[in-house]
Amino acid sequence: MNMTRRDVIKASAAAAALSLAGLPATVKAADDGIRYGRSQCRFCGTGCTVLAGVRNGRIVAVKGDADSPINFGRVCMKGYALPHILYGKDRLTRPMIRQADGSLKAVSWDEALDYVADRFVSLIKEHGVDSVAWYGSGQNTTQEAFAANKLFKGIIGTANVEGNPRLCMASAVGGYLNTFGADEPAGGYDDFEDCDCFFIIGSNMAENHPMLFRRVIDRKSAYKDKVRVIVADPRYTPSARYADLHLKFRPGYDMHLLNAMAHVIVTEGMVDEEHLAYCTFRKGLKTKGDFIDFAAFKQFLADYAPEKVADLVGVPAEDIRTAARWFGKNGVASMSIWCMGINQRTKGVHLNCQLHNLHLLTGKIGKPGSDSLSLTGQPNACGGTREQGGLTHLLPAHRAVANPKHRAEMAEIWGVKVEWLPTKPTGPAVNMFHRLAAGKVKAIWINTTNPGQSLPNLTPMRKAMRNAFTVVSDVYPTRTTELASVILPSAMWVEKEGVMGQTDRRSQFIPKLVEPPGEAKPDFWQIKEIARRIAKKLGRKTRYRVLDPMTGKVKEVREVYGLGFETEEEAWNEYRLATRGQDVDLWGATYAKLKAHSGGVTWPCPSTDFDNRGSAKRYISKSYAAKQFGFFKRPYKTGYVTLYDQHLEEKGLPGPINYYGHHPFHKGSEGKAIVRVLPAGLSYEMPDAAYPFVLNTGRVIEHWHSGTMTMRVPMLKQMNPAAYVEISPEDANRLGIANGGRVKLVSRRGEIVLPAWVTDRARPGMVFVPWFDETKLINLLTIDDPKSWSGAGEPDYKICAIKIAKA
Amino acid sequence: MAIAGAVVIPVNDAAAAELAARLAKLPGLEVQGIGPRGIAVVLEAPQTKDLERLSEEVLAWEEVADFQLGYCNWE
Numbered sequence: 037m038n039m040t041r042r043d044v045i046k047a048s049a050a051a052a053a054l055s056l057a058g059l060p061a062t063v064k065a066a067d068d069g070i071r072y073g074r075s076q077c078r079f080c081g082t083g084c085t086v087l088a089g090v091r092n093g094r095i096v097a098v099k100g101d102a103d104s105p106i107n108f109g110r111v112c113m114k115g116y117a118l119p120h121i122l123y124g125k126d127r128l129t130r131p132m133i134r135q136a137d138g139s140l141k142a143v144s145w146d147e148a149l150d151y152v153a154d155r156f157v158s159l160i161k162e163h164g165v166d167s168v169a170w171y172g173s174g175q176n177t178t179q180e181a182f183a184a185n186k187l188f189k190g191i192i193g194t195a196n197v198e199g200n201p202r203l204c205m206a207s208a209v210g211g212y213l214n215t216f217g218a219d220e221p222a223g224g225y226d227d228f229e230d231c232d233c234f235f236i237i238g239s240n241m242a243e244n245h246p247m248l249f250r251r252v253i254d255r256k257s258a259y260k261d262k263v264r265v266i267v268a269d270p271r272y273t274p275s276a277r278y279a280d281l282h283l284k285f286r287p288g289y290d291m292h293l294l295n296a297m298a299h300v301i302v303t304e305g306m307v308d309e310e311h312l313a314y315c316t317f318r319k320g321l322k323t324k325g326d327f328i329d330f331a332a333f334k335q336f337l338a339d340y341a342p343e344k345v346a347d348l349v350g351v352p353a354e355d356i357r358t359a360a361r362w363f364g365k366n367g368v369a370s371m372s373i374w375c376m377g378i379n380q381r382t383k384g385v386h387l388n389c390q391l392h393n394l395h396l397l398t399g400k401i402g403k404p405g406s407d408s409l410s411l412t413g414q415p416n417a418c419g420g421t422r423e424q425g426g427l428t429h430l431l432p433a434h435r436a437v438a439n440p441k442h443r444a445e446m447a448e449i450w451g452v453k454v455e456w457l458p459t460k461p462t463g464p465a466v467n468m469f470h471r472l473a474a475g476k477v478k479a480i481w482i483n484t485t486n487p488g489q490s491l492p493n494l495t496p497m498r499k500a501m502r503n504a505f506t507v508v509s510d511v512y513p514t515r516t517t518e519l520a521s522v523i524l525p526s527a528m529w530v531e532k533e534g535v536m537g538q539t540d541r542r543s544q545f546i547p548k549l550v551e552p553p554g555e556a557k558p559d560f561w562q563i564k565e566i567a568r569r570i571a572k573k574l575g576r577k578t579r580y581r582v583l584d585p586m587t588g589k590v591k592e593v594r595e596v597y598g599l600g601f602e603t604e605e606e607a608w609n610e611y612r613l614a615t616r617g618q619d620v621d622l623w624g625a626t627y628a629k630l631k632a633h634s635g636g637v638t639w640p641c642p643s644t645d646f647d648n649r650g651s652a653k654r655y656i657s658k659s660y661a662a663k664q665f666g667f668f669k670r671p672y673k674t675g676y677v678t679l680y681d682q683h684l685e686e687k688g689l690p691g692p693i694n695y696y697g698h699h700p701f702h703k704g705s706e707g708k709a710i711v712r713v714l715p716a717g718l719s720y721e722m723p724d725a726a727y728p729f730v731l732n733t734g735r736v737i738e739h740w741h742s743g744t745m746t747m748r749v750p751m752l753k754q755m756n757p758a759a760y761v762e763i764s765p766e767d768a769n770r771l772g773i774a775n776g777g778r779v780k781l782v783s784r785r786g787e788i789v790l791p792a793w794v795t796d797r798a799r800p801g802m803v804f805v806p807w808f809d810e811t812k813l814i815n816l817l818t819i820d821d822p823k824s825w826s827g828a829g830e831p832d833y834k835i836c837a838i839k840i841a842k843a
Numbered sequence: 844m845a846i847a848g849a850v851v852i853p854v855n856d857a858a859a860a861e862l863a864a865r866l867a868k869l870p871g872l873e874v875q876g877i878g879p880r881g882i883a884v885v886l887e888a889p890q891t892k893d894l895e896r897l898s899e900e901v902l903a904w905e906e907v908a909d910f911q912l913g914y915c916n917w918e
């Protein structure tokens with residue numbers, strides 16, 4: 037029988053649908069002439085594994101990878117839109133330099149690269165190394181981020197290296213460091229299928245991490261009476277729709293809520309005494325306050341009895357008690373899951389620590405189905421920024437700029453002189469842009485991110501970028517490229533290769549499957565070319581070497597101007613070497629392994645053994661894992677992960693539980709986790725008589741971040757074409773605002789007019805505005821004041837005071 | 844042409860057959876079978892926006908808990 041192309045595609049669609057429904061394939065997926073390559077979704081931090089289909093040099097189809105331990109063959113609507121993000125009509129395809137009259141002139145790559153390198157070097161020579169800066173992204177591949185870090189910190193010698201993950205997950209890093217002495221979670225995605233109580237706070241997972249939320253729903257559907265879902269959110273979000281209990285708390289009062297839950301846990305016998313032996317109690321954050329004992333902690337919590345704080349929190353005391361009992365009940369596996377609602381807050385680090393506290397007190401960590409899991413927003417914020425060290429105070433693999441031993445180690449690995457490296461951090465992202473505005477930083481290279489739309493208090497930030505020498509590498513025109521002095525057209529997603537790392541310590545490989553359009557080039561290539569030029573002009577030579585990926589033996593050494601590696605694989609191998617022996621050990625994540633295993637490798641993975649895909653659990657020994665799980669390895673479709681911490685084993689650290697505590701914040705706690713004793717506080721700018729509303733900003737299911745990609749996908753644009761303000765019926769009534777009517781929002785920094793969406797989703801007194809719409813810049817209103825940042829330098833995008841009126 | 848393979852998850856498993864019958868009446872949608880993890884369907888529409896309209900319509904039904912895509916071709 038002759039099959040038409042339509043029949044062939046329909047057969048493929050039917051085969052995929054039957055498999056998802058759990059049915060045997062009655063239709064054979066026909067050979068549709070499409071070549072599929074395994075990749076990772078380009079959007080959120082879930083990191084779904086997808087199969088991207090190529091036909092005639094174009095990506096024409098996407099399917100979820102059924103072998104993936106992340107998404108099991110499913111993908112959300114953004115994932116399915118992936119082919120379209122490559123083919124927007126206005127892709128940037130030629131380098132451009134802004135002329136004196138403000139126009140942009142297309143130039144050759146050589147001209148653009150020479151121009152950028154000349155300007156950077158002349159500024160360095162005249163004003164010092166801190167006059168130039170890099171602002172990268174959680175969407176750079178790890179190799180790009182590693183290359184940029186090496187160029188700026190290793191060759192130029194400035195700590196002016198920041199990235200947009202500072203705006204979304206720095207507080208989570210602060211929380212993990214303050215509590216465990218090491219960044220990133222103890223467990224991961226595999227815990228979803230063993231969890232009995234999901235406590236989701238400050239995250240609208242249903243829209244922003246849909247495939248992980250799908251796993252919550254699957255678990256709930258399979259064990260309807262056993263599994264509880266608690267959603268704590270001031271908005272009635274799509275995630276809250278599925279909750280057994282929705283704690284619709286007053287915005288800003290979640291510190292009170294979490295201390296109240298801790299109070300119930302300690303007073304109603306839900307404390308795990310055995311696990312307390314692995315914890316200490318300390319007042320405040322970092323190394324500031326005294327260590328206290330459990331009795332004193334219990335005394336501290338007396339002020340947070342649910343009945344005492346219920347009015348402040350805006351949730352009935354009984355609901356707080358119910359949430360704490362569901363979460364803390366003995367024998368129940370509990371996960372807390374959070375995202376920007378916790379991180380992008382003045383009290384972001386405090387809130388993160390409070391969530392960990394609930395786990396430490398109840399011992400719900402290091403066990404099947406129990407974990408405190410901070411979700412990440414971007415596909416490589418963990419890999420490229422947190423692990424690789426893409427922030428001002430960091431060096432690769434959880435090393436610190438301020439630590440002389442760490443500098444010496446990195447100088448050796450990078451093949452540069454240790455005296456070239458900066459010795460102290462400069463400042464976090466927003467501070468870097470403040471210094472750009474003040475003229476101290478004079479040139480900045482912005483790569484794969486859109487700060488002209490995403491930074492808080494945009495008016496002065498945009499002016500700073502316009503006035504400085506601003507180089508922007510991107511794939512489409514954005515609100516940042518319009519401010520640029522030089523625009524470099526980039527390749528994206530499967531137009532280039534790289535590795536990306538997600539929420540649960542996972543790294544995955546993205547292959548190059550198609551050519552970029554026009555003259556667009558991978559960012560890795562751009563960084564390499566500019567590094568070569570800058571290094572030569574500065575007279576700084578690096579060591580070029582090729583490592584044997586299995587043994588780490590050096591195959592070739594010569595002195596070069598440039599980064600000292602040529603290909604993405606060579607850069608990855610140098611990075612692997614940097615991680616070797618560190619807690620973030622990716623030495624075992626060879627290219628061969630990353631390419632072979634769907635869902636990649638989860639660190640710590642010191643072993644290059646092909647089937648060893650790393651550790652699903654941290655901080656626990658093999659014997660403890662065997663006791664808890666009944667086994668200590670979990671097989672995947674290919675290879676396995678261990679349920680114990682391979683770093684613990686490699687280093688010979690004693691178990692059964694060992695929170696390494698090697699961070700300076702942990703001095704004095706020696707291998708124990710720290711329960712941080714934190715009085716409840718509020719965000720920097722709470723509503724008052726003049727500005728009585730809370731403005732909350734965030735994302736929606738159809739769009740991703742500033743909409744650069746998703747607004748070019750006709751389907752997604754049509755589904756949600758423009759920003760709006762979500763307002764409660766009570767507030768709308770009182771102000772005479774009708775659904776669709778125009779509303780003026782005014783903060784102390786800026787104003788905007790938006791159409792109203794009158795909905796029960798909103799809590800009275802609070803409005804929500806999504807930030808994907810480049811024609812309506814909600815960040816003109818948000819706060820950049822350093823006093824509003826969390827202890828980790830992250831600005832508060834969730835609470836600022838505004839007034840609203842019918843426009 | 845836009846073709847997708849998807850699974851429709853019923854709110855109530857017991858009413859899956861009823862839901863499948865309702866789905867089968869939609870132009871452009873073919874029911875492939877009812878499985879333990881939902882109803883397998885294939886959708887076909889002239890353009891992606893029609894496909895999206897069709898999936899949105901299904902998702903809005905009271906008896907539908909979720910609509911998940913498993914394959915999409917945009918040729």
Ligand code: SF4
Pocket residue numbers: 077078079080081082083084107111112113114115116244245246247248
């Ligand atoms: S859940 Fe996130 S990673 Fe997965 S397909 Fe959707 S946007 Fe992509």
